[in-house]
Amino acid sequence: MKNILLVEDDLTYSRIIQNFLEKNDFKVFTCTKLNDVDYNLKSNDVHLVITDFRLPDGTGLQVLKKVKEKNKDSEVILITNYSDIRIAVKAMKMGAFEYITKPINPDELLVTVREALTNENTVSLQDKSTKTIGIDEYIIGNSHDAKKIEQHINLVAPTELSVIVLGETGTGKEFISKRIHQKSNRSDHPFIAIDCGALSKELAGSELFGHVKGAFTGASDSRVGHFETAKGGTVFLDEIGNLEYDIQIKLLRAIQERKIRRIGGTQEIEIDVRIIAATNEALIDQSSEGKFREDLYHRLNEFSLTALPLRDRKEDLMVFANQFLHGSNLKLNKNILGFSNEVEAIFNQYAWPGNLREMKNIIRRAVLLTQTDTIQSDVIPEELKNSEKTVEIKEEIEIENKVDIASKESELIEKTLMEVKYNKSKAAKMLGIDRKTLYNKINKYGLE
Numbered sequence: 186m187k188n189i190l191l192v193e194d195d196l197t198y199s200r201i202i203q204n205f206l207e208k209n210d211f212k213v214f215t216c217t218k219l220n221d222v223d224y225n226l227k228s229n230d231v232h233l234v235i236t237d238f239r240l241p242d243g244t245g246l247q248v249l250k251k252v253k254e255k256n257k258d259s260e261v262i263l264i265t266n267y268s269d270i271r272i273a274v275k276a277m278k279m280g281a282f283e284y285i286t287k288p289i290n291p292d293e294l295l296v297t298v299r300e301a302l303t304n305e306n307t308v309s310l311q312d313k314s315t316k317t318i319g320i321d322e323y324i325i326g327n328s329h330d331a332k333k334i335e336q337h338i339n340l341v342a343p344t345e346l347s348v349i350v351l352g353e354t355g356t357g358k359e360f361i362s363k364r365i366h367q368k369s370n371r372s373d374h375p376f377i378a379i380d381c382g383a384l385s386k387e388l389a390g391s392e393l394f395g396h397v398k399g400a401f402t403g404a405s406d407s408r409v410g411h412f413e414t415a416k417g418g419t420v421f422l423d424e425i426g427n428l429e430y431d432i433q434i435k436l437l438r439a440i441q442e443r444k445i446r447r448i449g450g451t452q453e454i455e456i457d458v459r460i461i462a463a464t465n466e467a468l469i470d471q472s473s474e475g476k477f478r479e480d481l482y483h484r485l486n487e488f489s490l491t492a493l494p495l496r497d498r499k500e501d502l503m504v505f506a507n508q509f510l511h512g513s514n515l516k517l518n519k520n521i522l523g524f525s526n527e528v529e530a531i532f533n534q535y536a537w538p539g540n541l542r543e544m545k546n547i548i549r550r551a552v553l554l555t556q557t558d559t560i561q562s563d564v565i566p567e568e569l570k571n572s573e574k575t576v577e578i579k580e581e582i583e584i585e586n587k588v589d590i591a592s593k594e595s596e597l598i599e600k601t602l603m604e605v606k607y608n609k610s611k612a613a614k615m616l617g618i619d620r621k622t623l624y625n626k627i628n629k630y631g632l633e
């Protein structure tokens with residue numbers, strides 16, 4: 186029996202969900218606050234967490250962060266209101282398995298829970314494991330751009346070049362990377378996907394390169410890192426822009442020397458991996474601003490590919506929609522034939538901030554709720570029907586991202602300055618920027 190932790194402060198609601206899931210053979214633990222999550226994760230062998238967004242002492246995103254810190258492969262389902270679409274997109278970006286919206290449709294909840302728990306990556310929160318992606322069908326698309334991406338994949342796959350895949354969240358960067366691996370000479374060896382955003386600062390080095398027994402408090406056994414596990418295969422570094430600066434240095438050394446040393450160890454271990462990294466476009470700016478090491482960026486960027494946002498792939502839009510419809514029909518045992526003209530029109534004007542992932546989720550939900558043979562607009566979320574709001578959401582997401590990057594950059598500069606006792610030449614060197622840029626940034630963020 187699989188164990189679920191439900192974090193919901195509305196006790197009536199919590200009881201209803203708990204009863205419903207227990208009737209369907211799940212064991213459900215409940216708590217009402219963010220503060221109680223740690224205790225519950227520790228004391229119960231939890232396989233899946235379902236959390237409401239609004240909690241009395243925090244948010245579902247904080248729950249998500251806690252769970253992912255404990256084990257990045259564990260799945261979290263977030264419950265939101267329709268009006269919280271931006272939160273939902275953010276949650277997906279942070280690694281939530283799915284978001285479902287209130288009022289909860291029991292069938293939708295059950296399908297989502299079952300999917301999360303049968304996901305081949307799902308492991309108990311008490312386990313530790315790396316993530317390998319499932320074999321979902323890869324769709325090429327019909328547009329000129331889509332065909333060009335496929336050509337580039339075919340071109341670069343058999344080489345040993347490191348690749349950077351650029352693109353917004355949910356555009357298929359991981360899918361593209363996996364396809365490169367599958368078409369490469371390394372395809373019989375592992376494809377190890379690492380979400381750099383979910384690596385904790387303390388354990389990132391150990392996750393990537395392993396550690397020896399006693400290397401740090403809590404290292405009671407030695408451990409093999411992802412670079413060794415991936416021997417002969419491909420390491421996929423997702424959200425590479427989130428790697429801590431000191432890990433960037435270690436990574437650069439590993440790539441250059443083709444050798445690693447486990448944390449706390451003295452022995453040099455040869456590695457045989459190809460690296461594919463994914464990021465959003467901001468990495469180029471981050472690199473020139475010193476947040477991401479330029480030398481590492483160039484090492485990784487021997488070849489680059491860009492996954493286009495869905496809103497710029499109008500020709501491919503319905504190809505994806507129909508394929509996702511087909512996939513959902515199979516999964517949910519339905520036989521829905523297509524979309525109404527109105528739904529197609531809605532899809533065409535929507536900005537799709539969550540790109541393919543968002544589309545797949547919306548179609549799956551629509552399939553679940555449709556009782557006729559065509560998907561009509563009544564099962565499509567309201568947000569999609571209001572294009573002005575769509576543009577607004579997109580702009581707000583962009584602003585949020587910018588603010589986020591700026592605050593991280595300011596933190597990094599401050600930390601570096603403190604480390605080198607405010608010696609600006611040293612700080613600029615460590616950050617990989619010139620002194621003038623550093624002075625400008627100190628002024629910009631008021632760090633003096």
Ligand SMILES: Nc1ncnc2c1ncn2[C@@H]1O[C@H](COP(=O)(O)OP(=O)(O)OP(=O)(O)O)[C@@H](O)[C@H]1O
Pocket residue numbers: 277278321322323324325352353354355356357358359360361423463492541542545
């Ligand atoms: N070419 C494709 N064919 C079919 N489905 C796809 C394709 N690309 C992406 N998808 C669907 O979109 C989802 C998101 O893709 P993926 O995880 O590769 O995006 P991503 O850009 O790596 O996202 P993130 O930036 O959030 O890590 C996948 O789970 C898959 O269902």
